[in-house]
Amino acid sequence: MAYRANILINSDAPGAEAVYGAFLDELQELALRDEVQxxxxxxxGGQGVATQGVDAxxxxxxxxxxxxxxxxxxxxxxxxxxKGRPILxxxxxxxxxxxxxxxxxxxxxxxxxxxGKINPFDIEDYIxxxxxxxxxxxxxxxxxxxxxxxxxxxxxxxxxxAGFPTHLKWTFARNSPxxxxxLICNGDEGDPGAFMNRSVLExxxxxxxxxxxxxxxxxxxxxxxxxxxAEYPIAIRTLRAALEQAREYGFIGKDIFGxxxxxxxxxxxxxxxxxxxxxxxxxxxxEGQRGMPTTRPPFPAASGLWGQPTNINNVExxxxxxxxxLKGGEWFASMGTEKSKGTKTFAIAGKVKHxxxxxxxxxxxxxxxVYDIGGGILNDKKxxxxxxxxxxxGCIPEQYLDLPVxxxxxxxxxxxxxxxxxxxxxxxxxxxxxxxxFMDFVQDESCGKCTPCRVGTRRMLEILNDIxxxxxxxxxxELLEEMGKSIMHGSLCGLGAGAPNPVLSTxxxxxxxxxxxxxxxxxxxKVCRALIEYxxxxxxxxxxxxxxxxxxxxxxxxxxxxxxxxxxxxxxRCGICKQVCPVAAIDVY
Amino acid sequence: MPEGSAxxxxxxxxxxxxxxxxxxxxxxxxxxxxxxxxDMATIAQRLGLPQSQVHSVASFYSLISLKPxxxxxxxxxxxxxxxxxxxxxxWETLEQTLGIPFGATTDxxxxxxxxxSCIGACSVGPVMMVDDEVYGNLTPDRVREIVAQVGGGA
Numbered sequence: 001m002a003y004r005a006n007i008l009i010n011s012d013a014p015g016a017e018a019v020y021g022a023f024l025d026e027l028q029e030l031a032l033r034d035e036v037q038x039x040x041x042x043x044x045g046g047q048g049v050a051t052q053g054v055d056a057x058x059x060x061x062x063x064x065x066x067x068x069x070x071x072x073x074x075x076x077x078x079x080x081x082x083k084g085r086p087i088l089x090x091x092x093x094x095x096x097x098x099x100x101x102x103x104x105x106x107x108x109x110x111x112x113x114x115x116g117k118i119n120p121f122d123i124e125d126y127i128x129x130x131x132x133x134x135x136x137x138x139x140x141x142x143x144x145x146x147x148x149x150x151x152x153x154x155x156x157x158x159x160x161x162a163g164f165p166t167h168l169k170w171t172f173a174r175n176s177p178x179x180x181x182x183l184i185c186n187g188d189e190g191d192p193g194a195f196m197n198r199s200v201l202e203x204x205x206x207x208x209x210x211x212x213x214x215x216x217x218x219x220x221x222x223x224x225x226x227x228x229x230a231e232y233p234i235a236i237r238t239l240r241a242a243l244e245q246a247r248e249y250g251f252i253g254k255d256i257f258g259x260x261x262x263x264x265x266x267x268x269x270x271x272x273x274x275x276x277x278x279x280x281x282x283x284x285x286x287e288g289q290r291g292m293p294t295t296r297p298p299f300p301a302a303s304g305l306w307g308q309p310t311n312i313n314n315v316e317x318x319x320x321x322x323x324x325x326l327k328g329g330e331w332f333a334s335m336g337t338e339k340s341k342g343t344k345t346f347a348i349a350g351k352v353k354h355x356x357x358x359x360x361x362x363x364x365x366x367x368x369x370v371y372d373i374g375g376g377i378l379n380d381k382k383x384x385x386x387x388x389x390x391x392x393x394g395c396i397p398e399q400y401l402d403l404p405v406x407x408x409x410x411x412x413x414x415x416x417x418x419x420x421x422x423x424x425x426x427x428x429x430x431x432x433x434x435x436x437x438f439m440d441f442v443q444d445e446s447c448g449k450c451t452p453c454r455v456g457t458r459r460m461l462e463i464l465n466d467i468x469x470x471x472x473x474x475x476x477x478e479l480l481e482e483m484g485k486s487i488m489h490g491s492l493c494g495l496g497a498g499a500p501n502p503v504l505s506t507x508x509x510x511x512x513x514x515x516x517x518x519x520x521x522x523x524x525x526k527v528c529r530a531l532i533e534y535x536x537x538x539x540x541x542x543x544x545x546x547x548x549x550x551x552x553x554x555x556x557x558x559x560x561x562x563x564x565x566x567x568x569x570x571x572x573r574c575g576i577c578k579q580v581c582p583v584a585a586i587d588v589y
Numbered sequence: 590m591p592e593g594s595a596x597x598x599x600x601x602x603x604x605x606x607x608x609x610x611x612x613x614x615x616x617x618x619x620x621x622x623x624x625x626x627x628d629m630a631t632i633a634q635r636l637g638l639p640q641s642q643v644h645s646v647a648s649f650y651s652l653i654s655l656k657p658x659x660x661x662x663x664x665x666x667x668x669x670x671x672x673x674x675x676x677x678x679x680w681e682t683l684e685q686t687l688g689i690p691f692g693a694t695t696d697x698x699x700x701x702x703x704x705x706s707c708i709g710a711c712s713v714g715p716v717m718m719v720d721d722e723v724y725g726n727l728t729p730d731r732v733r734e735i736v737a738q739v740g741g742g743a
Contacts, residue, residue, distance in 0.1 A: 232709065270611075349670035387669065
């Protein structure tokens, strides 16, 4: 007969037998042996997931439980197999939630303090790290005004990009007369190169929930929303489990801590639209509409979700709040610079030895991040630039390596803090190509509402494509600059206002590369294919024929033991010959 | 979506909530591979919305497809951090291995090749998603291996 469910237990794990036996006993007791089959099987691994303790998968639901002991079996059998409610707290953590490496000497972890250290599926773990103590303190001993005072003292600014003082934002929403008020957590982290929000939601979801509950108390909201992009399924699953547990423990819901304060949270998922990270677009998306930005004012604090007063902050901003309330505004303000207080997470990516997530006090220098924490450039090449702030940010060249990383300093060199993306480029990166890449991204993600952004980004991309393809013309650089300024001024939201930034900042600091592409038809970094040529050095070639045999288009001529020659009119610049040459006789010119 | 019942179930899951339009459309697209004009008509009727509004939302979001998809969908990250980490070779390997350009579906309906915006795994770039699985630190060889593995197990 067919079984209603199958449990596959990983027989490779030590202790699997005991779990297997426990399942059989439990199923026997509940008279489910005819409905549920238990199997021992090896090689459950797969799926790119590191095995953690005894693991088992329940089909047809495909729920994977990890770190099982015989004591967990009764719960799984009763809840999942009898009542059909998988126990999320026992399911696997994602492969990406690997513990963070120990902090580098210059790191200070506030937002990331629990990542990889606690089990995000177990609220008790968070409570053991002072979790929900700040909420208890706020609700039972503090007035909203006192909370605002602490926040003001801390100097916390929005971590989503613009850096607006958090206490002011909350004050505006609090002072707005209309009711009901709403609270939103912006988890639509779309900046290429930024993944701190994903890590926090996956690794320490309760810190964000607690921060939101405190914000709700201050502004007087009873309902909150998590807006999380659909590209983050694991974050959403973790958050669901966390909300369920927080509700069970009475940290959200009705009459929290017996104080009469009600607050509950819902998750809303995006559907793949970068512009929804913009607050007004995000609110339209929650309302079930196209995610297109609207004019401000009115600001969300006056008229936001469904026209009601709304406070919207980034994941990282909320995650900072409980720590600030516990340790005090002075503690937070003791870190950072005069105008940029506290710590900030950065996602280090690109050509650096150690990529990943870091958290540092604001004001550390770019050099410290790249060399002391990032370990320097990959293969000991030369640092060329760092792109901060995502696709609306700018590229910062080597001459500013000692620039402190804070809101003002980044702005002073034509870039932004953004959400904390930090893409590091070495001498092999073509700055025109990179600018073209970011422009491709923004023109794709432009929602189309404002004509300068919709049409302008497309035109700028076409010019950049031409430059990279060797069709650049005198005047192109000036035209790009002019169009960039028009787009910035003529667009409603931050996407359009920042879209030309990567192009303008690379023109500002790497104009010579643009000029080389246009006037000399050369790509100095040897990246743009139309502008490079592969050649065989006759001095070095040993005539092994390997390049000719591997060439996909038969562009290489030469008999064994003779010097080989590449025909540039046939060559497609794929670079395979260079890779396979045993004596490094082939290079790019 | 062929059976009306599956569509009904999704609409019911959100209790016919108009505000859940984005989520309903995304769920339908995920379950059936794409959203048909008939699906949109049904959703509009059940939620009491004009069809134009349903279509305007469906056509706005990249995770809601209005075209049929292959059995397996590859979403390759096209963003700068993956590009800097060697994304171009991976892009070309994918096109060569599957024999289709980005945006297309193979004739046998096995594969659809799409780009995606950042999936937040930048420290292990270049990255792609095959169906729901994320693969990082890609090399051309690894891509060919993954395609063979996923396609073979189909």
